[in-house]
Amino acid sequence: MKIYYEQDADLSLIQSKKVAVIGYGSQGHAHILNMRDSGVKNVKVGLYEGSPSRKKAEAEGLEVVTPAEAAQWADVIMILIPDEKQAVLYANEIEPHLRAGQHLMFGHGFNVHYNLIRPRADVDVSLSAPKGPGHTLRAQYQMGFGLPGLVAIHQDATGTAKDVALSYSKAIGNTRAGVIETSFREETETDLFGEQAVLCGGIVELIKAGYETLVEAGYAPEMAYFECLHETKLIVDLIYEGGIANMNYSISNTAEYGEYVSGPRIVDSEAKANMKKVLEDIQNGTFARNWVLENQAGAPGFNAMRQRMNSHPIEEVGEKLRGMMHWAQNDRLVDKSRN
Ligand SMILES: NC(=O)C1=CN([C@@H]2O[C@H](COP(=O)(O)OP(=O)(O)OC[C@H]3O[C@@H](n4cnc5c(N)ncnc54)[C@H](OP(=O)(O)O)[C@@H]3O)[C@@H](O)[C@H]2O)C=CC1
Ligand SMILES: CC[C@](O)(C(C)=O)C(=O)O
Ligand SMILES: [Mg+2]
Numbered sequence: 001m002k003i004y005y006e007q008d009a010d011l012s013l014i015q016s017k018k019v020a021v022i023g024y025g026s027q028g029h030a031h032i033l034n035m036r037d038s039g040v041k042n043v044k045v046g047l048y049e050g051s052p053s054r055k056k057a058e059a060e061g062l063e064v065v066t067p068a069e070a071a072q073w074a075d076v077i078m079i080l081i082p083d084e085k086q087a088v089l090y091a092n093e094i095e096p097h098l099r100a101g102q103h104l105m106f107g108h109g110f111n112v113h114y115n116l117i118r119p120r121a122d123v124d125v126s127l128s129a130p131k132g133p134g135h136t137l138r139a140q141y142q143m144g145f146g147l148p149g150l151v152a153i154h155q156d157a158t159g160t161a162k163d164v165a166l167s168y169s170k171a172i173g174n175t176r177a178g179v180i181e182t183s184f185r186e187e188t189e190t191d192l193f194g195e196q197a198v199l200c201g202g203i204v205e206l207i208k209a210g211y212e213t214l215v216e217a218g219y220a221p222e223m224a225y226f227e228c229l230h231e232t233k234l235i236v237d238l239i240y241e242g243g244i245a246n247m248n249y250s251i252s253n254t255a256e257y258g259e260y261v262s263g264p265r266i267v268d269s270e271a272k273a274n275m276k277k278v279l280e281d282i283q284n285g286t287f288a289r290n291w292v293l294e295n296q297a298g299a300p301g302f303n304a305m306r307q308r309m310n311s312h313p314i315e316e317v318g319e320k321l322r323g324m325m326h327w328a329q330n331d332r333l334v335d336k337s338r339n
């Protein structure tokens with residue numbers, strides 16, 4: 001496995017290009033602001049007319065144009081709008097203006113891997129995918145650190161696709177932590193699996209089930225919140241810092257013994273068998289097809305599930321308790337008024 005670091009990437013390549021970032025959301029704002037701070041001067045944001053994000057980008061002094069204008073102007077076009085909107089954007093606003101030798105980039109391989117976007121053969125197509133949320137990508141960069149990232153090349157029409165993709169990854173701070181070379185397929189399938197089984201789907205269900213178990217047994221919701229949600233970060237920080245052994249070193253022997261005897265009763269062989277089914281659905285395209293169809297129908301199921309999640313009692317008690325922890329409100333990663 002090849003991992004690229006600062007010395008392996010030439011920042012001047014991306015600095016010499018006209019770079020358009022389509023979208024100014026979680027990833028978009030972080031990519032363009034990190035790039036600008038890395039000396040990439042010729043940047044524009046692509047947003048539709050009337051986009052609420054326009055004001056936020058302009059407040060940072062960025063030039064905002066339409067996606068079609070961005071595609072006409074740029075040498076490098078990075079698409080960072082929601083995955084489910086990219087195919088329509090590409091067909092209507094990008095593809096008609098593409099010319100040979102341009103470089104099309106993605107932050108996730110979803111649309112290219114599942115053939116929802118099929119770029120013409122004479123453009124470079126790559127991905128530069130940070131392994132973490134956009135707001136963390138920005139915050140880490142500003143502190144002088146970086147998130148790990150991935151690069152992959154789908155097409156190399158000019159012979160320079162990888163060098164430019166690595167240069168882009170350096171500009172957003174990923175080579176500070178290390179950039180792994182992968183494929184669109186591997187990035188897409190592992191990213192979807194990670195977020196569904198562990199990082200988002202797995203953790204959220206674990207937290208909710210733990211909270212509900214305690215509350216249904218008569219314990220105070222506040223106790224259940226601190227135990228099952230709040231402390232998750234403190235424990236994950238220890239794992240992040242030095243692995244599972246580091247966490248086990250810090251917790252009590254009683255907790256460690258409970259981890260060994262009770263953990264496998266929760267995430268048991270059935271849970272692992274279900275993980276394998278989730279992975280199969282990702283690999284055979286079932287998940288992608290369902291997500292596309294859901295959006296074609298106006299996302300009724302998605303919106304209902306989002307609404308149900310947002311009104312779960314753990315969110316209510318959490319809001320109240322977090323309001324008491326003023327320090328946790330300072331230096332927030334997500335400032336919805338800015339990005
Ligand atoms: N979120 C993350 O941290 C990560 C995301 N990725 C990938 O990065 C990509 C972007 O995801 P993410 O940052 O979450 O996306 P967001 O949902 O945060 O992006 C929203 C942005 O896209 C703009 N937008 C929406 N539709 C259009 C359109 N038709 N034309 C132009 N702009 C549009 C929105 O404008 P407005 O709000 O004004 O409507 C907003 O600025 C995806 O491929 C995702 O998988 C990869 C790694 C992590
Ligand atoms: C874990 C979710 C993620 O894959 C990410 C932040 O990396 C995403 O799609 O947002
Ligand atoms: Mg991810």
Ligand SMILES: [Mg+2]
Pocket residue numbers: 108191192195
């Ligand atoms: Mg993802």
